[in-house]
Amino acid sequence: MLISLKRIIRSGWLNFSRNKGLSLATIFIMVMTISLVTSLFLFRDISQFLISSLQEKVDISVYFKAATQEEDILQLREEIDKIPEVKNVEYVSRETALERFIQRYKDNQVIMESLAEVGNPLLASLNIKAWEASQYITVTNFLETSSYKNLIDKVDYYQRKPVIERIFSITSTINKTGIGFSLILAIVAILVAFNTIRLAIYNSKEEISVMRLVGASNWFIRGPFLVQGAISGFAAALITLLIFTGALFFLSPKLEILLPGFNIFNSFIGSLGLLFLIQIFTGVGLGVVSSIIAIRKYLEV
Amino acid sequence: MIQFQNITKIYPPHSFGETTIAIEDVSFKVNKKEFVSIVGRSGAGKTTLLKLLLAEEKPTKGRVFFDSQDVHKIKPADFFKLRRRIGTIFQDYKLFPSKTTCENIAYVMEVMGASEEEISRNVQEVLEIVGLTSRAYNFPEELSGGERQRVAIARALIHRPEVILADEPTGNLDPYNTLDIIRLLLKIHELGATVILATHDKQIINILGKRVITLEQGRIIRDEERGRFIF
Helix, strand or coil, X not given: CHHHHHHHHHHHHHHHHHCHXXXXXXXXXXXXXXXXXXXXXXXXXXXXXXXHHHHHHCCEEEEECCCXXXXXXXXXXXXXXXXXXXXXXXXXXXXHHHHHHHHHHCCCXXXXXXXXXXCXXXXXXXXXXXXXXXXXXXXXXXXXXXXXXXXXEEECHHHHHHHHHHHHHHHHHHHHHHHHHHHHHHHHHHHHHHHHHHHHHHHCHHHHHHHHHCCCCHHHHHHHHHHHHHHHHHHHHHHHHHHHHHHHHHHHHHHHHHCCCCCHHHHHHHCHHHHHHHHHHHHHHHHHHHHHHHHHHHHHC | CEEEEXXXXXXXXXXXXXXXXXXXXXXXXXXXXXXXXEECCCCCCXXXXXXXXCCCCCCCEEEEEECCEEHHHCCHHHHHHHHCCEEEECCCCCCCCCCCHHHHHHHHHHHCXXXXXXXXXXXXXXXXXXXXXXXXXXXXXXXXXXXXXXXXXXXXXXXXXCEEEEECCCCCCXXXXXXXXXXXXXXXXXXXXXXXXXXXXXXXXXHXXXXXXXXXXXXXXXXXXXXXXXX
């Protein structure tokens, strides 16, 4: 048993190393497939980052009537903070609002002049962020039913509602199309790799029938092809990992300009172990499963 | 030991051709330790008979027995058990192109699970017998026709099978080598193997002086204990 296993592995390795052209072609196709799977994985990271940074920008503001006491506002803030859907609440007093306004428009002469005439027209507000876009409706419902209702001048959720809903639908569409697209690409890639291995085995069909005729059992015939497939898969996974490490190392700073705060190289390194496992699993799995399926029909002689 | 019972083999027509009757109602027995030659023109059905015995082909009608076992009732996954008992020298050699002479010969013993020492001892021995020691590490494409044929012979002998099927084993050999191979087959036979030799070489048959079955267009026309090649 052990001696057979040793022979099968040795024979698989010899097949791999002697048919260099074929092995290289198989590895090349597998590198493409594994790269695709890896990019889908990274794409998921990027899209998740994009989605969360979009959602990050969404909030609603509650403006209070000019006469409202600061204590009341702070009390309401505490209560809002207790709602589980709320991520955080920021209090912006009238003065802070004015400072921010001046900061933003300090270069605009007309606005500055008119501001000087009117005094501080801005209202104090609470900026509320929820965990998810769909949760803002809960927050506004709470505000409308609370005892603080008559302190509130306006809630700008209603003005922003279309935007919030839009973002919500865009993110879910990105997710859905992403998954669909990934699945289609993965299937195509797997079929291409499978076909390459099938052709490689088709090349050996004569040899397989001779093995049968001289008395080799099915596992003794199948074994070396599986080993060969596994070696190709392993080599392809390693090569892909090296390519990605190199490419992302140089690409990451450029991508960071487009997506500030997102370092794809770090996120790649962070999930390196998992990624390599996925790559090995894809490569070796593809090699082995394709070999088993492709060889089946030649084992009937 | 081997019995062909009313065997008929008809190949279905290809796109434009007609059906081909390769073997028609053939019955004969081969006893243990017998040396039988099957002769006939090419296309007479010699190779088909050997393929039927190896379960490489299924008969259209009739049955083939190997030691009271119906060969065509064996499951494909178990063919190897039958085939390990038979050493076959194929007309077209059927060597593994990606294996060296040594590896080609050793393969049968490897699949049977023999130990490394036993394999290397037997390979050396068989290489000497067929005179290919100097070609041990060459690949088939680096060998001449005659050398390939000798590798094929060595592969069929190495595991000392009970039955040797030799399909035109001397087709590519010069007269000197031909005689050597025939002597070798006779020696294996003396050592206790059953030999079935398919050939159309008149000279060999006349030297052998053993049982000869003559086929013509798929039928047995003669079966003589000490036959000669007559056409």
